[in-house]
Amino acid sequence: MGQIISNNTGWLLSQWAKWAKQGRCTPNGFGESPMFKELPEQEAKPNLLITDDEAMLIDSIIAKLKIRDREMAKALVLFYFSDGNASHVARVLSAQSEQKINRKRADVLVKAGTAWVDAVLFMGNIVK
Structure with missing residues (x-):
């Protein structure tokens, strides 16, 4: 595979x-997640600026993060699936956890997860 088309990890995610x-x-990262089952069939399909190979690479990195730190991976996926809503991430994580997770902690988890993905991309000499 060639190089990923962007070195902006947030955009890639x-x-x-x-x-x-x-x-x-x-997706390998969270294929069992209910958010994949709740998507409406008739939703307008946006034009993608990422190839299937690039998306599969990002997905495999998120799957590795899920093994390393499940909470961080969950926060990252929720954040990007909700178009950047950290409050939503905090509510969902709190509902699925025994402890209350505030918006600030959710934001830290997302930023750390994004940095982790960025580091894996960089270490793999994939980013330009």
Whole structure:
């Protein structure tokens, strides 16, 4: 595979989320998540600026993060699937956890997860 078309990890993650929402492939990162089942069939499909290979690479990195830190991976996926809504991430994580997670903690988890994905991309000599 060639190089990823952008070195902006946030943009890549948002493109990955659009790709995953389209159901082009069952994502490895959170394929069992209910958010994949709740998507309406007739939703307008956005034009993607990421290839299937690039999206699968991002997806495999998120799957690795899920193994390393499940909460961080969940926060990252929720954030990009909700178009950047950290309050939504905090509510969902709090509902699924025994502890209350505030918006600030959710934001930190998302930023750390994004940095982790960025580091994996950089260490793989994939980013330009």
